[in-house]
Amino acid sequence: MPVPVAMDHHHLAQSYALGDSTPPRKRSKVSRACDECRRKKVKCDAQSDSGDNPCSNCKRSGIRCMFSRVPQKRGPSKGYIKELADRINSIEGKLEIQSPGEDASRKRPFSSISSADLSTPAPQRQTTWGTEHRPLQPMTTPSDRFQSSPFTTNGLAPQPMPIKNDMQPRPPVAPMDGPVTDMPDIDQARDVDDEVFNGYLTIIQPYLPFLPSSKALIQDYLAQCPGLLREAFVEALSGTIHSFPSFQSGGLGDVRLAHTLLVEWEASDSTSRTPVANLVFLQTLLLMIIEADNRPLGSIGAPKESLLGRAVASANALKLYQAKADLSEAEAGSDTECQLRVRIWWSLVLLDRWNAVGAAVPSLIRDESVIVSPSLKVVVGEVQYLLIRASKFLSRASVMITNFQEPLNSTFADRMVGSFMDAWIEDFREDLPAHIEAGSYPVVHLVYWHCRLLAYLLNPSAQSTDALWPSQELVNLLVSHSQLITPMHHHFTVLAILTLVELTKVDKTKEDATRLLGEFSDSSLPASVFDGLVRDKIADHLRPPTSATAALASSAMEVAASQGLQHLADLATLSSAAVGKQDDAPAYRTALNYQDMGFDPRPLLLVGYLNVVRATQQAA
The missing domain is CATH 1.25.40 (Serine Threonine Protein Phosphatase 5, Tetratricopeptide repeat)
Incomplete structure (x- = not known):
């Protein structure tokens, strides 16, 4: 009795008995469907691949039933891409060492892309170019690339520019009255006079709110300042309010002494220039700028242009042109440091623009550095916001006048x-x-x-x-x-x-x-x-x-009286006609x-x- 099964098993065992342990190569699958059915991913009922008898799908579509038998290609593996990326990185590194002065404006290297996580999509069966089926992708407009968040009007404003790229705080002017570091009680804190502060709230704060609206908060800020700066502020505040002749109450202040103290502080060690001290310094300068306008002609004092220049340079160094207050924080109504920075900046802008149009000098702060933020009205108040809006006209007027x-x-x-x-x-x-x-x-x-x-x-x-x-x-x-x-x-x-x-x-x-x-x-x-x-x-x-x-005049009146009544009547008639003609113009x-x-x-x-x-x- 023949035993073909045993013979077949023996033959199969011999066929797998190779010199090494490499597994046999898998048989490549060849689709038995036509090209159109492969593209549509539907079952093909063609009897043969000759194309003489088309499948029902091709017959219904009225197209030729073809069998190209081109297998789909799979994409490269993730390991292969990573290997290529490493090779490119090494080549770019060698090039950078050889040419360090290469133009930075060239396109970004491949290394900036390959460093990201690379994920290889799941392999899909593909056909030839002409018969490949690609799903429709949503169209991407150029603006989609820049829109990373929901659209708001906050992004419509341009970014404020520095006042002057090379503008640094000016060196302090030599004090007029010599050093005052030996002044008694210079390190002992002084309280702001109540009547003086109330005068500030009445005369200045509604239009230039660069100080906190609370005296207690002012005292808190002053407690964090060196003695020279603290005394300079107190003297400047009292002296500025008393520079309005109608204000006669409260303790007097000496603005000249305030300027001397301020110069001494500017020349002192820079370690004392904390963020709070810098704000108090600018507030002191703003007070002295206001006092300079009220100063009687011929009196001694720091020139207004010098004070403005120092204030603008310091504001530029502190980047106050970028100061913005959060809307939620502004609605809370608290005098935070962020809000004070905004108010100081816009008060300085107003003083600069009014001085430019009144003295026929160019503005120190250009329009490119003055950008209104959406929360500005809440931070500064309605009145100052309207004054800021009007100051845009003053800026244009000063440009026209100076030209x-x-x-x-x-x-x-x-x-x-x-x-x-x-x-x-x-x-x-x-x-x-x-x-x-x-x-x-x-x-x-x-x-x-x-x-x-x-x-x-x-x-x-x-x-x-x-x-x-x-x-x-x-x-x-x-x-x-x-x-x-x-x-x-x-x-x-x-x-x-x-x-x-x-x-x-x-x-x-x-x-x-x-x-x-x-x-x-x-x-x-x-x-x-x-x-x-x-x-x-x-x-x-x-x-x-x-x-x-x-x-x-008397002689002219006598001559007129000697004229006849008829002549006077003629003159009156002519005058009336001239007035009527002028009114009708x-x-x-x-x-x-x-x-x-x-x-x-x-x-x-x-x-x-x-x-x-x-x-x-x-x-x-």
């Missing part, structure tokens, strides 16, 4: 910028909330009318009645709020009065301008340095004519070089309206 060219001939560009000035202040007016009324928020309205007057004075096509309108509103607000005191009051007063003095020389506005000057002169406004200068200016302008002028602004204004205000602005008043007193 006046001699001779002062208006060009098309000047007229265009002048019209833009009017449009910018209109934007500010349109954005004012409805509850910001003149009775409740007089300072906001004073700032608006001041900017409106500047816009007309910078527009070569403006008319004299245009300049009269904001000047009248300024005088009315100043007179109706006669007890109001602010750090910007001298700006409102000086520009309005100097404009009215010029408008008294224009026939169309002479009567109204003279009346407004008289109302201001008769008012009982709080005493101040600039108020006295302005009243002297008005008195000089409204002074009665000299005897020679009076004699000429179009009110469009078409002048090219201040012809309709009646005077050219650019010399006044080019010198600086604050400097004009000071120069008038010096000449007297």
